[in-house]
Amino acid sequence: MDSSAENPLVGFARRLREIRLERGLSQEQLASLAGLDRTYVSGCETGRRNATIRTICRLSDALGVDPAALVSDLNQLPLEADQDP
Amino acid sequence: MDSSAENPLVGFARRLREIRLERGLSQEQLASLAGLDRTYVSGCETGRRNATIRTICRLSDALGVDPAALVSDLNQLPLEADQDP
Secondary structure (H helix, E strand, O other): OHHHOOHHHHHHHHHHHHHHHHOOOOHHHHHHHHOOOHHHHHHHHOOOOOOEHHHHHHHHHHHOOOOHHHHOOOOHHHHHHHOOO | OHHHOOHHHHHHHHHHHHHHHHOOOOHHHHHHHHOOOHHHHHHHHOOOOOOEHHHHHHHHHHHOOOHHHHHOOOOHHHHHHHOOO
16 A cells, blocks of 8 residues: 555646636635645645645635545545556 | 634544444554554544545545545535534
8 A cells, every 4th residue: 555655646636736727726826715825735736745634625615616526536546556567 | 714624624533433333343443454553543533633635545445435435525514513603
């Protein structure tokens, strides 16, 4: 499990960016709506930040989606990666 | 938003405990399956721990559920709480 520990963050990053762009928001606008720093949002979107429940809820609130939308299927990413031995 | 910042953790705590009990697992068994400390799982189930994406994924993996199951609707808890002025 340790070797795939980075993957959920990459999946989250992709999801966050996708939904933010669908909403037509800049990272700065999303950060402002969520009460977070722009560099933090940027860090989430590059898979560097391991966001907490509170932050996931702030971001999903700001995006107008259920928190589940940001984390659904994240466990499947490591499994896909594991298919290459 | 700050005043409701605790609520997502309480919702997460409830959800985690509920699914763990459905699986017939003790906190110790879940901790062992997820590669976490039992006191950390206990902290999550009492709303004291603000788990990260990686931890949410470890827990959901161990429980055999999608990570979304642990965080869906968490944003609605603050809204309900806000109905009492």
